[in-house]
Amino acid sequence: MTGPVWIPSQAVADASNVERYRHWLSTHRGLDLTDYAALHAWSVAEPAQFWGSLWEYFDILGSPYEQVLASAAMPGARWFTGARLNYVDQVFRHVRDGVAIIDEPEPGQPGRQITWAELRRQVASVANTLRELGVAEGDRVVGYLPNIAEAVVAFLATASLGAIWSSCGQDYSAPAAVARLGQLAPKVLFTADGYRYNGREQDRREAISLLRREIPSLEATIAVSRLGLELDGVTPWSADGDFPLEPAAVPFDHPLWVLFSSGTTGKPKGIVHGHGGVVIEHVKALSLHLDLGPSDTFFWYTSPSWMMWNYQVAGLLVGATIVCHDGNPGYPTPGALWELAARLDVTVLGTSPAYLQASEKAGVHPSLPKLRTLGATGSVVPPAAYRWVATELGSHVALASTSGGTDVVTAFAGAVPTVPIWTGEMSAPCLGVALAAWDAHGRALVDEVGELVVTQPMPSMPLSFWDDPDGHRYHDAYFAVYPGVWRHGDWITMTSHGTVVVHGRSDSTLNRNGVRMGSADIYAVVEKLPEIVESLVIGAEQDDGGYWMPLFVVLADGVELTDDLKTRIAAAIRQDASPRHVPDEIIAVPGVPHTRTGKKLEVPVKRLLQGAATADVVDPQSVDDAGLLDVFADLSSRRSRRRP
CATH class of the missing domain: 3.30.300.30 (ANL, C-terminal domain)
Structure with missing residues (x-):
């Protein structure tokens, strides 16, 4: 066992959001939680108190709730009963002077910046268009889009109506997109004529035609012009006009989006998450773990097919500026992603272990003076990558290796601004995550490899699987091995010094370059x-x-x-x-x-x-x-x- 590769300075720790929250608990709850380990232990021992404190601390916009945790059974936990809210209200409480979204294509194409006020205006305009198309609460709206600002606008407009969003990146073939989005019987499809990747135009008109033929429920298709190609029978994207934005107050567990599993054993499973569970989990994760706030620029290299797209959009929930990019991270040079992040003064950057390894092999020497945290997820980060990051980026950058899943659209374990980072290890279980490594008999293991389990419910656990009326597929996916306990499908070690080591999948999910397939x-x-x-x-x-x-x-x-x-x-x-x-x-x-x-x-x-x-x-x-x-x-x- 080697020692820590990164240790937070006292100044960094004291200024962190998680320390502010810990002191707030002392002042407002009378809790003497001396460090992160004590804070985490309390968060899983007293889940109702913990999650209830987050509602107050982050001042979640919504009607009052009756109980924080009315039922702790898994599956079937019931959170914040009686509360009504909307994801979009939590986003636009941060409207101010400044930029909300930076949209950057590959070099050679003009980028865009969308202010907070302009984002709100565009979301209201597109929501009005959807309303005129007959989209109502509970209807499905889907995106077959690259990672561009319009994808964020379409999602927020959909969510504001209480409709349900789902998306695939345009790198997915049309049949693969139909296998996912077609299950939802959507009313409206948002798409784009194509995108540019690796210096080449990717014409997606034929794929769009197939989607429109194979999804008979579609009543309208709205297309963004990225390449200037003609598309017949579609409505051109427009976000003009001034309309009021009036997000619908929906129940805490009202569906927000459907994310799809990788389809390992057959038809991809649609995983339904709720407005409230996502809001409270994401403000926790992005504020207390990634230490994000209104002064930050947040860029995770991702695709609308992957949960990290949803995670990046959640930067808006805490007032951060987010970056959309639909290009190749290695074009036109192996260090293109680093160069883009440096030019945009990114403070929190996310990428994959594969890109870190590729950068090292290519002899890239990134310089990002504004970068504070480098996130890496999607697969196991090898020890060599920790050492490379420490050498190349310096002691001011923490490598935040995280592990979670589409299933909960967040992390189970990752970095904490007040906790050292050990080579090849994740600093700690995340707050509110009752994480353990179990053997086949349900015994907790320390310093031994076991199955990743979560023994207490989390608000962002799925509401259900799509088209699973009696819940048997949902139960079988996570709770069949250890009844009442979430089994995720990863091999992990919980170390005696409090860190978490992920060894890879214990099931058959493919995971190429950070994207599960x-x-x-x-x-x-x-x-x-x-x-x-x-x-x-x-x-x-x-x-x-x-x-x-x-x-x-x-x-x-x-x-x-x-x-x-x-x-x-x-x-x-x-x-x-x-x-x-x-x-x-x-x-x-x-x-x-x-x-x-x-x-x-x-x-x-x-x-x-x-x-x-x-x-x-x-x-x-x-x-x-x-x-x-x-x-x-x-x-x-x-x-x-x-x-x-």
Whole structure:
């Protein structure tokens, strides 16, 4: 175990939002919480007191509530009963002189700045358009958009009406977007003719036409012109005019948005989150953990397909300026993202571990004098990245490695401005998160690897899954292994010095460059090819911090895995799923092992490829052809011998 790689100065700790909150608790609640560890322990021991204190401390705009926590059962916890509020009210309480959104495309294209007053005017205008289209409380509005300011405006306009938002980035293929957004039977689609990425125009008109054909519930399509291309039968984007903004006061648990799971085991699951749960969780996370406030510029490199887009938009909830960017972080130079952040005086920047590693390999030397916090999530941050950040960015920048999920649209563990950062570790569980590592028998582990569990409810846990009326899919996803306790699907270690180490997924979710993806999207493409009988894709975290994503294919009789066939498989995946879904390698195997009920053994094969013994990962008696496990065990052994 190495020592801390970053230690907050006394001045940084004293000036932090979390310290202000701790002192407020002392003054207003009479609580003697001496440090962050004591504060966290209280937050999970007394959840009603903790979350109730946040409502008062942040002065959440809403009608009075009856009880903070009327039921603590999981699933089914009931928070802030009787309260009515709207996410949008919490945003526009911060209206003032200054910039709310900076919209920056790739170099060579003009950027834009939208003031707080202009943002409010645009949101009111688009909300009026939606109202005229018949959108009402509970209706669904979806976006197939790049990460641009209009996506934020469309979301806020939707939320202000009490309608439900959902979105996909335009890097998703049309079939993948339909598989998600089409489930919601939306009334209105917001989209764009395309975007620019890596110096090239990406025309999305054909994809938009497919969405409009395949989602019969659509009554209107509103299109932003990014490339100046003609689109027939759509309403051009307009945010002109002056209209009153009157956000609807909705119940605390009224649906705000639907985020989609990666689709690991089939059709992507729609995860429904509520206005109130998101508001109170996000003001907590962004203020107390990321230390954001009105003087900050917040930029997380993300896409509307990923929960971090929603997380970045939440910067508006605490009055920060947010940055929208839809380009390649490595264009036109490997350090383009760093250069953009420096030019915009970004104080809190978020990226992926993969980008940190790529920057180191490319010899990038970033200089960001205004940067205070560098966030990294989406996959495990390797120890080498901590050291690189400390060397290149200096002691004034904290590397805030965080781990959470689309499921709760926040972090379970991460950095705290008053707590040291240890190489390869997350500083602490987040406030209000009763985090633990459990063994198979539900026993808490310390300094040992176990399943990530959360033993107390959080307000941002899903209200439900979409189209799951009796809640059985929601229950089975998180609560089937440990009844009444949330099991997330990560391997973690809770250390004896209070930090958290995440080792990767304990399930089969793919996680390429910080974006979670589903194997089902790849199978749907590959297994349509006549040469392929079946396929299996695995994402395996490596000991050196790398990530290996091979695709195994079972070939039809007489077919060979030639370079030409590999090229065609990759091209099909790139076109019908996305470029991120293209595997690192394509390998022919004699067969794919299944459970006796026909489910592909993704998790056991992943663990075999990471070096585990067959007896430790699966009972051969439960496999339809146990001999196939040897194929993957042998492959793992050969790869291990080839490594230096």
